[in-house]
Amino acid sequence: xxxxxxxxxxxxxxxxxxxxxxxxxxxxxxxxxxxxxxxxxxxxxxxxxxxxxxxxxxxxxxxxxxxxxxxxxxxxxxxxxxxxxxxxxxx
Amino acid sequence: xxxxxxxxxxxxxxxxxxxxxxxxxxxxxxxxxxxxxxxxxxxxxxxxxxxxxxxxxxxxxxxxxxxxxxxxxxxxxxxxxxxxxxxxxxxxxxxxxxxxxxxxxxxxxxxxxxxxxxxxxxxxxxxxxxxxxxxxxxxxxxxxxxxxxxxxxxxxxxxxxxxxxxxxxxxxxxxxxxxxxxxxxxxxxxxxxxxxxxxxxxxxxxxxxxxxxxxxxxxxxxxxxxxxxxxxxxxxxxxxxxxxxxxxxxxxxxxxxxxxxxxxxxxxxxxxxxxxxxxxxxxxxxxxxxxxxxxxxxxxxxxxxxxxxxxxxxxxxxxxxxxxxxxxxxxxxxxxxxxxxxxxxxxxxxxxxxxxxxxxxxxxxxxxxxxxxxxxxxxxxxxxxxxxxxxxxxxxxxxxxxxxxxxxxxxxxxxxx
Numbered sequence: 131x132x133x134x135x136x137x138x139x140x141x142x143x144x145x146x147x148x149x150x151x152x153x154x155x156x157x158x159x160x161x162x163x164x165x166x167x168x169x170x171x172x173x174x175x176x177x178x179x180x181x182x183x184x185x186x187x188x189x190x191x192x193x194x195x196x197x198x199x200x201x202x203x204x205x206x207x208x209x210x211x212x213x214x215x216x217x218x219x220x221x
Numbered sequence: 222x223x224x225x226x227x228x229x230x231x232x233x234x235x236x237x238x239x240x241x242x243x244x245x246x247x248x249x250x251x252x253x254x255x256x257x258x259x260x261x262x263x264x265x266x267x268x269x270x271x272x273x274x275x276x277x278x279x280x281x282x283x284x285x286x287x288x289x290x291x292x293x294x295x296x297x298x299x300x301x302x303x304x305x306x307x308x309x310x311x312x313x314x315x316x317x318x319x320x321x322x323x324x325x326x327x328x329x330x331x332x333x334x335x336x337x338x339x340x341x342x343x344x345x346x347x348x349x350x351x352x353x354x355x356x357x358x359x360x361x362x363x364x365x366x367x368x369x370x371x372x373x374x375x376x377x378x379x380x381x382x383x384x385x386x387x388x389x390x391x392x393x394x395x396x397x398x399x400x401x402x403x404x405x406x407x408x409x410x411x412x413x414x415x416x417x418x419x420x421x422x423x424x425x426x427x428x429x430x431x432x433x434x435x436x437x438x439x440x441x442x443x444x445x446x447x448x449x450x451x452x453x454x455x456x457x458x459x460x461x462x463x464x465x466x467x468x469x470x471x472x473x474x475x476x477x478x479x480x481x482x483x484x485x486x487x488x489x490x491x492x493x494x495x496x497x498x499x500x501x502x503x504x505x506x507x508x509x510x511x512x513x514x515x516x517x518x519x520x521x522x523x524x525x526x527x528x529x530x531x532x533x534x535x536x537x538x539x540x541x542x543x544x545x546x547x548x549x550x551x552x553x554x555x556x557x558x559x560x561x562x563x564x565x566x567x568x569x570x571x572x573x574x575x576x577x578x579x580x581x582x583x584x585x586x587x588x589x590x591x592x593x594x595x596x597x598x599x600x601x602x603x604x605x606x607x608x609x610x611x612x613x614x615x616x617x618x619x620x621x622x623x624x625x626x627x628x629x630x631x632x633x634x635x636x637x638x
Binding site: 131144145148149151166167169170171173174175176177178179180183185201203204205206 | 462464465468473474475476477478521522523524525526527530531532533566622623624625
């Protein structure tokens with residue numbers, strides 16, 4: 131449980147948000163040409179990092195907008211928050 | 222030579238004020254090389270080592286554990302054992318484990334306090350009723366004992382449940398597996414550790430894996446905080462930290478690690494003599510031999526390795542518990558904790574070879590691995606020893622995420638995730 135600084139609404143309780151999993155997984159541009167291995171990689175395989183991870187969050191009980199977050203999963207410390215489409219901060 | 226536990230050894234040691242009990246397992250320094258190394262000294266890892274030694278004559282093996290044995294999820298779960306899963310593959314896997322549980326205390330000469338007190342799953346809406354009836358039929362076709370109960374039968378089996386039709390989520394029925402129940406989680410780890418140690422397995426605690434050394438496509442050994450250990454076979458049973466180990470070997474897994482919480486109340490006199498689970502409102506409860514209510518909450522929806530969960534998850538579970546069991550309204554909770562569970566997209570485990578020769582993974586048990594401990598160890602030992610899966614764990618391979626042959630057990634997993 132922690133506070134999240136929504137880029138649109140400001141600081142709110144984590145309860146208002148929905149975690150959307152790993153960020154920057156690009157949808158395949160040519161889905162018909164993907165091999166089964168590449169589909170598995172896109173659909174199922176995750177970094178699941180213990181440490182600094184890039185993820186998507188949604189302010190589900192607020193503005194309902196999506197944004198990105200850089201968070202340390204070993205202590206839940208939020209390192210950065212940036213809007214969809216913005217470049218991820220370099221570490 | 223390992224001394225056998227018996228009533229005579231109890232009397233003998235009582236005479237010396239229990240000060241001269243033999244150590245249950247040794248505390249060895251790692252050797253330079255082993256035939257196989259198991260990474261992770263929880264129940265599944267220790268069981269794997271035990272069956273490797275017992276059934277496959279692999280005695281020159283070691284279990285390396287970052288902390289102390291049984292200090293992870295083995296000591297943090299709600300100890301429920303059942304096998305009422307939907308699909309044939311899962312039924313085979315979980316019932317294999319349940320059959321071993323039935324004779325485990327005798328086999329290990331260690332009382333794991335396996336208690337077949339029955340597990341009841343409740344239905345709260347029409348879809349629950351349909352799903353649970355379907356699951357009951359599927360179970361019976363697979364030779365697993367399961368019966369469907371009406372609301373009245375639920376009340377009769379567990380009288381403290383509020384079956385009033387005007388609660389928010391009324392009890393419309395339920396299923397009962399009588400062979401299911403609970404066991405003492407610590408004893409499972411200690412019993413397997415003692416059994417494995419007696420057959421020559423080195424159990425090395427406070428030894429964290431820092432890297433996996435590869436030579437091309439095969440494993441050569443592991444780097445640990447106690448130095449390099451040479452081995453051709455590495456079985457990883459690291460639960461929530463499986464992805465961390467996989468990353469060391471350059472392997473990707475379809476897992477997400479999330480905190481799962483549980484809590485216990487103050488001890489009270491016997492009040493609930495079975496296990497009651499409810500998927501829809503997310504409440505499950507049993508009573509330990511000490512008298513504490515043991516309550517399982519859900520997972521958080523974000524990846525975290527912090528071993529603590531969000532408060533609202535516990536609050537939601539307790540709301541549901543109070544509606545179903547108004548009698549618990551003045552109980553006080555004593556302890557709450559979290560464990561990191563590795564969740565697979567299809568809520569089924571992975572017991573599999575990998576693309577790297579000599580590297581095996583036993584992971585993805587998510588929120589319900591404890592029940593499978595003996596079966597998981599037995600089948601994983603078979604997989605490591607023969608470099609081929611047993612027919613009971615063949616479906617739980619890593620390749621199913623490529624082939625699409627998933628074993629979707631979200632319905633039977635009982636914990637919302």
